[in-house]
Amino acid sequence: MSYIPAELIKKKKLGGCHSREELNWLISAFTRGEFTDYQMAAWAMAVWFNGLTDDETTALTNSMLHSGSRFDFSFLNAPRVDKHSTGGVGDKTSLLVGPLLAAAKIYTPMISGRGLGHTGGTLDKLESIPGFRVNLSRKEFQSHVTHHYFAVMGQTADICPADKKLYSLRDVTSTVDSLPLICASIMSKKLAEDLTGLVLDVKFGSGAFMRSIADARKLARTLKAIGEKSGVRVAALLTNMNEPLGRFAGNAAEVLECYEILQGKTFAVGGRDLYAPTRDLSLELSAHALLLSGRVNDLVHARNQIRELLASGAALRAFENLLEHQGPSDISRLPTAKFSKELTATRSGFVSAMQTEAIGLALIELGAGRKTTADHIDPTAGIEMFVRTGDAVSAGAPLCRFFANSAAEFVTVEQLLARALEIGETPPKQIPLVAEVLADSP
């Protein structure tokens, strides 16, 4: 079956609904270059205006998935569960969820991304560990997952090539911010992992792509619908990204935070453990993943089991195993920054809000992130938060510390951070870390 490109564009332009056959043809013709870049650009813009139904988005996702090769883990004859986050600042839970699930003997084939824009990427974090290798071959990845339950790799050229091509085009034609196109892009890559379950960490707030919880909920529902229509069990947690998650943001520093949490350490400041948010969210995401695997029957048991895997050191051993089989890598030689500076409160009051995207942009200035995919990263660059939203502070008290191997941008960074950490007269309304759960409905 073949279609006339302009007729498919016209159909979406007029608000029509594509059949699965049409979307299959569209994506495969696009991959072949027969549905041209300019036709795809016009179609993507029509989608931006008229949207796609869940069925269309699912068909698009599956077409993009089948534009390349996918893993096949069916021979394991066991559940495979992954976690995907929509991105945030200091969002390091993959480094804990992976080891926790491996310790629970749940297969976790994790295809991760690099940081771009104000959000970080798991691959960059792991690469700050001397010797760690993320560029696994498909065969190595499959073997690591099979033998160690957990492995991490980047997207290769043969995984969802249509998504890669479409994403570059959307980037330069102002069609990135289309909910169904975002969902198809995320889910095609996750479906390539051949999962049976997926836990989505959908962030909302000042450091998330979705500022409002309503938008995050809409995104979560669509992602969940696509996964379920494709036969994957999906749970989605709507989580608070109105401040960086935990103590550190920055590649090597986030690895350190996770390693210390796995070792059972806490980091108490003013009677509070600044590691708590990272630990709590990782435990909760892992418990939902365990529940999706079908190995436990309810969330209470899942939480208990996951907590025990952390407390017993089983998750730490799984992480050290990862460092070995994706290395050998030496976490004792995590690089540290040459320069560091503290930011202090200019007045007394309460930390009333954080412009978390601006904190992410400050991280880019420090060298911890990228403006374009070609940018080089300084693994030592980062920010350590001393306060959380709602904390009472006195004038002159330290709010955070930032550090990097070059102090060249420290003036800019200090200005960015000073504006990003808002101090007011009264404490703000507290927002829970996990605001809402869209549970799996098997």
Added chain:
Amino acid sequence: MSYIPAELIKKKKLGGCHSREELNWLISAFTRGEFTDYQMAAWAMAVWFNGLTDDETTALTNSMLHSGSRFDFSFLNAPRVDKHSTGGVGDKTSLLVGPLLAAAKIYTPMISGRGLGHTGGTLDKLESIPGFRVNLSRKEFQSHVTHHYFAVMGQTADICPADKKLYSLRDVTSTVDSLPLICASIMSKKLAEDLTGLVLDVKFGSGAFMRSIADARKLARTLKAIGEKSGVRVAALLTNMNEPLGRFAGNAAEVLECYEILQGKTFAVGGRDLYAPTRDLSLELSAHALLLSGRVNDLVHARNQIRELLASGAALRAFENLLEHQGPSDISRLPTAKFSKELTATRSGFVSAMQTEAIGLALIELGAGRKTTADHIDPTAGIEMFVRTGDAVSAGAPLCRFFANSAAEFVTVEQLLARALEIGETPPKQIPLVAEVLADSP
């Protein structure tokens, strides 16, 4: 000044309004290939959804105009007036308006098009005259206009190249049917003629791009606004295209009809002159053009003067002069078709409606028009109408005759025409030939 392409696309996508500078940059960057085809396709689709204001459309028109070279007739120190039709079936008035205006000593530099789709083109009609040349150089065209008042040529590569490039792109990305893009395309080419006045013949009905008079009015208003914002006086006539205009549709046959009208002939069938619609509309368009030139003060005087130029043979002499200076061409050797067939009424009643676009498609099947720009034309192919909408007919009476140099498609054509000419119980409501005039407002 330079812009980020994706930011310009985003602005239109979000319903924003472009500045003249932005549109100038967009079109010149597009001509240079810096604003790419896929970016233009996305932008055109955003325009399809969000439209352009009259100011934006005018700026776009002028940017396209200045993407190439335009004529400069200011040295004539006299009015230059042209007529533009939005296209129809049997729409041959240019062949009368040009000579009438030349006889009135009004400069008429006419850049015309070829037929595409169901509508005919002036260049194809003139080329059916043995020896007639439409491929004039710019210098020849300018000289002919200067010395003979009237000349006709096709669009050359250096006239509005951005329009040419954009039109091909719109054709394959389903963005042809955007009112502001249609208007900018039409008007950029007309403004290249360096006119002081323009009469628009905006068709409505079953054979027109705009089916309803409301849509035609909207198109007319926008075209008029662009012309006036660019310093050209514009009058627009909304005219009836619910049936072919006059006796013939088809290239050589339409030339014959015009030549006979210029000779003062009539073609009476059943007490009515079948040449009347062509003659009346051409006189009316010419009278409005004369009024726009400023040489007469009111439409009554303009009509009288134009009628006199037809009656006296002055317009015939201007046409014969055109045949000479764009030839030498020999109208006595107009080609005629080898095959011909009559279509008769299958029942008695009234001609209640004509599907005029379908008649245009029948003309394409006969070889009188093109499906794609590469198609070859049979100049002899055509249709002669014996009836008009509202006529009483008896079963078996001839409705029309069709002819061509090949009878290969006669079965298809007969079926198309039989469906297109509808016969009902009662006569339909009569629609005037000129339904509305949007007069020049100097």
